[in-house]
Amino acid sequence: MVIKKxxxxxxxxxxxxxxxxxxxxxxxxxxENLSEVQPIAAKDIIPSKMVHIPAGTFKMGTNDPAFPDAxxxxxxxxxxxxxxxxxxxxxxxEKFVKATNYVTVAERKLDPKDFPGVPVESLVPGSGVFSPxxxxxxxxxxxxxxxxxxxxxWHHPTGQQSNIKGQENNPVVxxxxxxxxxxATWAGKRLPTEAEWEYAAQGKKPGLKYYWGNELKPGGRWxxxxxxxxxxxxxxxxxxxxxxxxxKTFPPNAFGLYDMDGNVWEWCNDFYRPDxxxxxxxxxxxxxxxxxxxxxxxxxxxxxxxxxxxCSDQYCIRYRPGSRGKGEIGSGSDNLGFRxxxxxxxxxxx
Numbered sequence: 001m002v003i004k005k006x007x008x009x010x011x012x013x014x015x016x017x018x019x020x021x022x023x024x025x026x027x028x029x030x031x032e033n034l035s036e037v038q039p040i041a042a043k044d045i046i047p048s049k050m051v052h053i054p055a056g057t058f059k060m061g062t063n064d065p066a067f068p069d070a071x072x073x074x075x076x077x078x079x080x081x082x083x084x085x086x087x088x089x090x091x092x093x094e095k096f097v098k099a100t101n102y103v104t105v106a107e108r109k110l111d112p113k114d115f116p117g118v119p120v121e122s123l124v125p126g127s128g129v130f131s132p133x134x135x136x137x138x139x140x141x142x143x144x145x146x147x148x149x150x151x152x153x154w155h156h157p158t159g160q161q162s163n164i165k166g167q168e169n170n171p172v173v174x175x176x177x178x179x180x181x182x183x184a185t186w187a188g189k190r191l192p193t194e195a196e197w198e199y200a201a202q203g204k205k206p207g208l209k210y211y212w213g214n215e216l217k218p219g220g221r222w223x224x225x226x227x228x229x230x231x232x233x234x235x236x237x238x239x240x241x242x243x244x245x246x247x248k249t250f251p252p253n254a255f256g257l258y259d260m261d262g263n264v265w266e267w268c269n270d271f272y273r274p275d276x277x278x279x280x281x282x283x284x285x286x287x288x289x290x291x292x293x294x295x296x297x298x299x300x301x302x303x304x305x306x307x308x309x310x311c312s313d314q315y316c317i318r319y320r321p322g323s324r325g326k327g328e329i330g331s332g333s334d335n336l337g338f339r340x341x342x343x344x345x346x347x348x349x350x
Contacts, residue, residue, distance in 0.1 A: 037166040050082040069274035085337040086247035105176040106153040122247030125151040127174040128333035145232040145307040146274035171337040177329040180338040189340035201260040203253030224262030227312035261319045264337035268303040272326040308335035336345040
């Protein structure tokens with residue numbers, strides 16, 4: 001995940017000119033294409049639904065050396081709870097915005113104090129958008145395929161000239177932790193703890209290579225929306241998508257939850273620390289009391305889980321069981337969304 005402040009701090013000044021030229025060049029085609037897109041009929045909108053997750057004890061973490069921050073494996077018990085069966089959609093988030101007039105972080109004016117050295121006129125609201133380079137690149141610098149796009153937000157996912165018409169069933173993206181938490185509060189829910197998320201994702205099938213089993217493509221079928229091809233230059237779209245997929249496109253797990261791996265990363269409520277698993281309590285852990293990432297000691301980060309459509313065994317393999325993601329709480333991107341949970345309170349149905 002590329003941190004928004006890094007993208008702005010190092011690249012915004014020069015990118016605004018480049019992006020602006022590109023947007024002007026593509027504006028006519030974009031406008032023509034958008035005018036042809038029709039909203040999804042009301043009867044075809046995927047409704048909000050929650051799934052009951054029973055209480056249980058499971059093994060959390062992994063012994064995969066690729067994920068040192070997800071070690072050691074430890075037993076955790078969680079109470080019963082309810083979880084959204086799919087990621088929050090554009091349609092659901094739009095209802096929240098209309099009801100509250102909420103403005104997401106990506107749409108707000110930027111404070112010059114947070115971006116020293118960047119000209120005030122260059123501080124334009126926006127967000128991170130995956131932009132595949134035209135030629136093969138080394139995989140040691142994500143800024144080669146992430147661009148800060150002025151005007152990009154939840155309802156303009158690729159920039160100001162885009163919109164979400166016809167994408168009502170897609171997971172909402174470009175949401176920061178703050179945005180996700182605000183939606184959850186409005187909906188009478190909350191964001192999941194990392195332990196709740198992992199327990200739900202395992203879906204009664206612990207110890208597997210993938211959340212769905214030990215084969216990447218059982219019976220030749222893709223089970224999640226991830227990246228196929230040469231990252232980051234060529235996504236073949238073999239699974240049917242080169243970007244986000246509508247929720248509930250791929251099979252659910254044993255709990256009836258969709259897209260717990262791939263599609264978009266999902267915010268959890270826990271602060272991120274790479275050493276937390278070594279001292280995590282066994283009963284309903286809620287994460288550490290503060291955040292620390294040795295890669296960016298000054299950034300406040302929360303846990304993200306599940307991977308996205310940009311994950312593959314060639315580059316980002318954090319769609320696999322037990323693996324962890326992390327993100328600065330004010331950052332968003334076009335592969336980052338969320339889902340909510342709710343305490344059970346003894347309710348039998350939701």
